[in-house]
Amino acid sequence: MISEGAVNAIYHGEIVSTTPNTPKNHTAFNYREAEPMQGTQAERFLVLHMETVNGKARSSEEIKASMAQTYTMPMDFNDMIDRIERYNGANGIIFSPESLLVKRIETLVNALQDHRIQIKACGSMDEEYYTKILYALDTRVNLWLLECMEHENREDVNDNLIDFGQLITQIALRDFRIDLPPCFKMITTTKKRPAADDNTTSNAAPRTNSKKQKENKVMVRNENQYAPFKLKNNEHYRDTFCGGEKAKKRPMFKSTQICGKWNIQGYCFDNCNMTESHVPHSEYSAEQKVAFGEWMKFCREAGGSK
Numbered sequence: 001m002i003s004e005g006a007v008n009a010i011y012h013g014e015i016v017s018t019t020p021n022t023p024k025n026h027t028a029f030n031y032r033e034a035e036p037m038q039g040t041q042a043e044r045f046l047v048l049h050m051e052t053v054n055g056k057a058r059s060s061e062e063i064k065a066s067m068a069q070t071y072t073m074p075m076d077f078n079d080m081i082d083r084i085e086r087y088n089g090a091n092g093i094i095f096s097p098e099s100l101l102v103k104r105i106e107t108l109v110n111a112l113q114d115h116r117i118q119i120k121a122c123g124s125m126d127e128e129y130y131t132k133i134l135y136a137l138d139t140r141v142n143l144w145l146l147e148c149m150e151h152e153n154r155e156d157v158n159d160n161l162i163d164f165g166q167l168i169t170q171i172a173l174r175d176f177r178i179d180l181p182p183c184f185k186m187i188t189t190t191k192k193r194p195a196a197d198d199n200t201t202s203n204a205a206p207r208t209n210s211k212k213q214k215e216n217k218v219m220v221r222n223e224n225q226y227a228p229f230k231l232k233n234n235e236h237y238r239d240t241f242c243g244g245e246k247a248k249k250r251p252m253f254k255s256t257q258i259c260g261k262w263n264i265q266g267y268c269f270d271n272c273n274m275t276e277s278h279v280p281h282s283e284y285s286a287e288q289k290v291a292f293g294e295w296m297k298f299c300r301e302a303g304g305s306k
């Protein structure tokens with residue numbers, strides 16, 4: 001079972017959570033065993049189905065309006081494992097069963113099973129313990145996905161983020177500590193829906209500065225992409241538009257180059273060194289648009305860079 005908001009988000013390609021400290025969209029918290037249907041649930045599922053069928057042209061505002069996502073905490077060891085396995089099943093569909101992420105999470109599940117006695121002991125003393133493990137997993141995967149979106153070269157992506165060895169060691173030594181962000185606490189104390197866009201400053205496990213900076217970078221979306229610049233269906237942004245000569249030849253806007261991610265992929269990050277060009281395309285001059293179009297043509301003709 002997965003919440004309506006999450007289904008919507010994933011259907012529209014919103015996989016990562018762009019709000020620091022708040023699991024959203026494709027998160028382990030959203031996958032759990034279905035509960036018996038009660039009251040209005042059946043209707044809600046029906047509505048969702050209709051929206052999805054007719055929903056291809058919905059504006060981002062409408063999608064945001066239906067983004068409400070709530071989740072419940074895992075209450076025991078089996079519930080936690082069950083959620084991770086369902087989540088990883090979805091990972092297999094989204095990223096392929098052979099992807100690094102799926103393999104790493106499979107390894108994590110095996111390791112958690114190996115340490116089930118210690119985990120259950122900790123869980124009996126701390127009712128949030130299973131939630132904390134899930135949150136630690138979720139935070140790491142989300143950071144890694146953001147890295148995958150940010151870096152132009154695959155080898156720049158920090159795969160250590162989804163190496164769960166350290167997490168397992170901490171669990172095995174009973175040294176695993178993490179503070180849950182307030183969005184979780186609100187659920188348990190007041191039974192209210194978490195304020196999804198509440199930018200909280202409370203942080204999780206101790207982190208180095210650089211990691212913290214990465215976590216706090218915010219994705220920015222180009223809501224009004226210029227159609228001729230959009231990535232084609234069969235194209236891979238990194239392969240087609242990145243790499244040595246291509247990066248050098250990008251045309252200029254004011255004091256920076258024109259950001260390819262912003263214009264071609266339709267999103268970028270607030271730590272980009274071309275943020276000055278993260279503006280509606282109407283602010284580019286006709287010459288700049290022509291130059292950018294020609295640069296795209298040059299990249300396409302130059303072929304894959306890898």
Ligand SMILES: [Zn+2]
Binds near residue numbers: 261275
């Ligand atoms: Zn950018």
